[in-house]
Amino acid sequence: MGFADFTRLVDPPLYVLTVAGAHENSGCLIGFASQVSIFPPRFLACVSEVNHTAKLTADAEVLALHLLGADQKALAAHFGELTGDEVDKFAGVAWHPGPFGAPILEAARAVFEGRVLERHRFGDHVGHLLEPLDASASAAQSPGEQLRLNDAVDLDAGHPPEEALDHPAGGSRGAR
Numbered sequence: 001m002g003f004a005d006f007t008r009l010v011d012p013p014l015y016v017l018t019v020a021g022a023h024e025n026s027g028c029l030i031g032f033a034s035q036v037s038i039f040p041p042r043f044l045a046c047v048s049e050v051n052h053t054a055k056l057t058a059d060a061e062v063l064a065l066h067l068l069g070a071d072q073k074a075l076a077a078h079f080g081e082l083t084g085d086e087v088d089k090f091a092g093v094a095w096h097p098g099p100f101g102a103p104i105l106e107a108a109r110a111v112f113e114g115r116v117l118e119r120h121r122f123g124d125h126v127g128h129l130l131e132p133l134d135a136s137a138s139a140a141q142s143p144g145e146q147l148r149l150n151d152a153v154d155l156d157a158g159h160p161p162e163e164a165l166d167h168p169a170g171g172s173r174g175a176r
């Protein structure tokens with residue numbers, strides 16, 4: 001059994017990460033995300049260096065992390081299969097600025113905004129350590145109702161991970 005076989009056994013929730021830039025919003029679907037501390041509360045959200053979203057997260061102060069319902073695969077595909085290099089993903093999607101400035105997707109089941117405390121390059125992704133600032137839900141939510149990786153494994157990423165191998169910043173060949 002290899003590491004890839006191990007990770008296939010894991011079914012993490014998926015998030016839509018959004019960020020406001022000076023001239024545009026950006027956002028992408030992410031699975032590499034998790035709470036990493038309780039006291040103080042901290043959350044790590046990882047963005048591939050090849051994604052359009054990475055251009056905005058590089059110096060953003062606040063990010064928003066949205067949970068989707070298991071029935072919202074179309075919204076996951078919108079943010080996970082399209083790229084801001086080619087389209088404005090926020091055109092035609094209901095959103096408003098959150099209390100701390102990140103774009104909040106109104107269809108999401110739950111969302112929190114987090115302040116970026118630290119950034120670290122982890123192989124081909126940049127990890128953003130977040131201090132949660134606020135959180136809200138569209139209605140009462142229960143664990144298990146959220147969209148997870150196994151609901152979306154057939155989606156074709158707008159920027160496939162292999163692009164990192166040719167990225168100037170350099171993905172680490174063989175590190176996956």
Ligand SMILES: Cc1cc2nc3c(=O)[nH]c(=O)nc-3n(C[C@H](O)[C@H](O)[C@H](O)COP(=O)(O)O)c2cc1C
Pocket residue numbers: 014026027028029030031032033046047048049050051052053054079080081082083084085125149152153155156157158159160
């Ligand atoms: C199931 C799934 C999980 C993904 N997980 C991540 C992730 O953890 N981090 C990331 O940066 N991109 C992830 N992606 C890829 C981006 O969502 C995708 O390449 C997107 O089109 C990038 O959009 P952008 O170029 O507008 O930023 C994932 C895609 C899919 C389909």
